[in-house]
Amino acid sequence: MSRILRSPFWLWGGLLCSALSCEPEREVASLLDSLRVMAVQKDRPYARPGDSVSLQILWNDGRRNNEAPARDVQIAWVSGCHNPASELYALCFAQLAMLAQTATGADAGTAPPSGAPLGFPTPLGFPKLQCSSTSGGGCPSLGFFAPAPAGPSSFDFQIPAEIIAVRPPPNDPTLPPWGLSYVFFAICAGELELDTSGESFPLRCRDASSGKLLGSDDFVAGYSAVYSYDEPIVLNTNPRVDGVEFGDISYLPAEWGQGTLCLGASCVPDAEQNAPALPEDPCSDPGVVCIDRCESDDCEQIPVLALVDSSQAQTDSVLAAQLGQQLSEQMWVNYYADGGEFESGTRLLSDAQRGWNEDHGDQFTAPAEPGWVNIWAISHDSRGGTDWARIRVYVR
């Protein structure tokens, strides 16, 4: 028994290091200077078997400067991997490769019709593949030639009704049974193509003009996990962000227009195409906050605070059912900007044991270059829930 005492020792050093941020030159993840995904929001972070779940991806191309036209970006979505062994997403790669291979060359046109097999039967139903581009086209190299009806940044899929029933009960008898569906996505500032090796993620991104494979600055692949529970487990909701406090100014929807503040789905690039034009003389517009650019090492830091109500920290219903303990969700907020930098970038919102953390704001330093700066505040909980807000300020 005593050997157990030694078990978490490896953890201690790492955690202390994390607490102290002892990495020598920690790169700021909050600066969006490349193609980046910031979040994927599900309308049902916890679903029920048979539910249809919609996902939206929040992304930003940091390589685009204010003046240049937007790059064409292809976005692909793949669903259909349910309950992989030991819940390891990597075990879906072989399935994904088969799926994508089957889809290649097919005149998919749009996403395959619901229920249509793609030659990749699973015990639980049918996979789904979608790919379209921000320019309004498809992904020809993958066999998709038309845009997705809801836009490239949105995707929906069906949770199989038997997702829980077909799964062996969990080893821990106190845990309520669940099902797990992985949804994969890829976003590429080039052309997506297949990698059929089956050992890694099955899509890659190639620059159409040079023919070179693009790296992580222009290509992001990822996944989102959708857990399904039977009733009466209370479903999770996304932790709503009401606005952003920037310095002593509160950005709330009632006071600021969409050009300056956006919330949730309205910030997704697909929707942004309909946003009003930005004023030509920002600092004379009362609807725009102007700040001074930073040209030295001792510039003023501007407090930024995500406006999230403490009621958004829900009791972790699964843990409550399992343990009878009223533990909160673990929550945090990510701050991003496409210019300037944040001091931390990630701040604790709520701790499972100690509850809400009022001190969840960050410090922003303006960039040296003038222009528009977009600032995002994105809340997350540990159960797959997320929400966001974005403000724009002008740096003079």
Add this chain to the structure above:
Amino acid sequence: MTMDALKNRGFLSAIALSFALAPAIALAQTAPPSDASDDDDGQRGEAPNSSPRRGAVPSGQGGGILRPKKKDVEPEKAPLVKPKIVHFENADYPQAAIDAAVSGVVVLSLAIDPTGAVTEAKIHQGLGYGLDEAARDAALKFQWSPATVGGKPVPVKILFPYRFTLAEPEAAEPEPPPTVGNLIGTILVAGAEQPLAGAEVILVKSGGTTQTTLTGADGKFVFSAVLAGAYQLQVQAAGFEPVDLTETVVAGEETDVTYRVAATTEELEVTVVADRPPREVTRRTIDRRQMSRIPGTSGDALRSLQSLPGVARPPGLIGFLVVRGSAPQDTRAFISGAEFPLVYHFGGLSSVIPTELLDRIDFYPGNFSAKYGRLMGGIIDVELREPDTQCHGDFGDPLDTYGCFHGMAQFDLIDMRVMLQGPIAGDWTFAAAARRSWIDVWLTPALEAADAGVTSAPVYHDYQIIAETKPTPRSRLSLRFIASDDELELLIKNPPDQEPGFGGNLRFATSFTRAQILYRNALSKSVDLDTMVSVGSDIIDFSIASVQFQVEAMPVHARSEFGFKIADGIRLNTGLDFQIAPYDVYVRAPPPPRPGEPAPGPFTLRPVSESHESGLGFRPSWYAEAEVRPVPKWLLVPGLRADYARDSGQGEFSPRLMSRYDLFGGSGDRGTWTTQGGNAEASDAGTRRTTLKGGAGVFRQPPEYQETDPVFGTPGVDSNRSIHYSVGVEQEITEHLELGVEGYYKDMQNLVSRGVSATGDYEYNNEGSGYVIGLETLFKYKPDKRFFGWLAYTLSRSIRQNGPDDDEYLMQFDQTHVFTILGNYRLGHGWEVGARWRYVSGPLTSPVQSSLPALYAADAAAYTPLRGDPFSRRLPNFHAVDVRIDKAWQYKSWRLSAYMDVQNAYNNPATEQLLYNYNFTKERYQTGLPLIPSFGLRGEF
């Protein structure tokens, strides 16, 4: 200045032998501090062979050093006839000592060979000012009649007090009456016809008044202008039979007498080199001086283990012990045979038992005795010291009396500690110590500066109490209580980018207690009993976010071993080894990933499982081991161990075999047992010892708790099994130099691993395997008066395989080259310097794939790496030098010492691991601690 010149200046310079007769010349109470002796190890009254309060000191299993003192104990191979001095050599009184008016006793440890020659003279307790060297040089010219056992000369070690005395100028004698004479004489050593210097000659006058003088270097004494008449003349000298005769002084004449005094060893402490047979192929022992002086350890005994062959350098700030390519959990630590759960306080900053309470550390890197089981790595067995109650005179002079108290207080940048030891009542003695860390003082502001709310500042404590007695001269009863606490709680408000769910409240607390009873008794000349019972508690409380890990256990560990001498050359040791542990374990966490398993994604976002289990762990064992000498030079130790583990329901047998053969020198030539592992106490009288050694054995280790847990593991998983093979040679080169080379191979089968089951899920199995192959070299200079040091080099390779169809990979802590060279030198005047240089292969890491290094785990808002082959990339090698400087000041009644221990003196921080940026596209090295100076101050009496 010569001796004659001294006499002319009114001083009497003399060298006396007596502990009992010659009282120390008093020095002023306000005397200024003197530099501590060259030979002082900073452990006042704690020389490596520090004498027990009285009687013999069995020195742990496998290392029985019989040290009869006076008439307490008969030696194992009695009757012992002690050596007697036949030639005494006078030492010069160094000018520096005369100028500083230093007198006192230099206690020498003399090795006397079967011919009576002094082959080694070590300073056991010194004075400095050149007196130590003078005494040693003189002692090397002594000649003794050899000690004998059963009529056969044997080598022995004795403690020999060599007293230096500066006599006060004698008061002028009154004018002689008309009828006076002189009484002069010479004192010679009987048989040797050599003058005896420093003998005290007392002239008892009428009315009982006395006049005293000391013999000079030529053995002569003079009483001038003595009234005519009959006088009683007494001659006393330590180590010699007293003389008491009547002489008559004739008026106007000079009476010249010659006395011959016979040597006696009644006052000498004699150590007979008659060690018990070894039971392991290799045992490496670190004695008290070494453990407190190895640079880079801040004087921490258990950290000094990391300088030995076979021990890998652990990752920074993690207190792992990686021995011969085994996983950290495969090596365990024991206190006198009782397992204790933690070796180091958090961060590996300090071990849980302070150095001051340790007598020695025995380290078995593999192929260990059947006495130990349930693991397949290495063994660390620390022996706690017996309380020291030896009395000291002024300036730390050791006296031949016991029953005195000693205390110590020390603080450095890491912690502060106090210790008190002394007599209680009757024959009982005690030692009590406590320690508290300081790190909260400097770490708390650092944590707060990093915006971490500190709820409970990081701090550790430990406490120890020892009470001992000797119910009989052959037995020892020791009661111990040991406790340790570590605690830390803080609120991480800036979660890490790659594990944002791993923030919030972090709590880490561990504690353990052990109450231990140790009873050892030599029941007869052929039967020994060694019994130990340990009861305690283990508590761990770790939590972060929704992850929680709590353990409460009350482990009981009982051992009892009988040793029987069946016949000449055959000894049987058999014992029971019981572990019983009521436990309560609560775990709420995602299942941990294993090497080779696909990346599970951000840890804290995986669904947590819960396990809450209470039960009674019961692991009884029986073992037997024979020590067989088919011929005197050959020792063969076959052993068998039977283990049962109630938690896994498995019983298993582990046969083992060890052999040592003294090719040259050694036990065969000396007729006595030898020690092992380069720790031989005695030097060979003639041929330097060459020993071939080897062994093979089966070692089993039950699965870890989580591996058989119904929730987190797979019930029914079998024990790990390893077969150790080793072969080596030990070669004495000089009296102090020894070379040891040992090759080893560990064949590991049935390792608990993880793979895809028939149902498609990952689960634990016993399909893992692996091997470790290596070569250890230890070139050691054993401690002498001024220096100790060694060069250690280990070449090894440790391989694992998760299943028969999987690829082999290097074990996570594999280090191809581990090279250490260290030394410590006493400069004199209390100064001591040491340095250690290490060169170690870099740590291994699992690199990310180059094509797509990571996937974005959207629910965690973090990237999760796509790893390539496990542990396939080695980071840059590590090399660093550590320097230590000690300085001691000896005051009349206490000692002050200070040290500076500079780790990584040329500021070459170790590369500990690879750090990646947020999306794993850029990498950089995470380096360890830079140049770290540590200072400490210590006072003791």
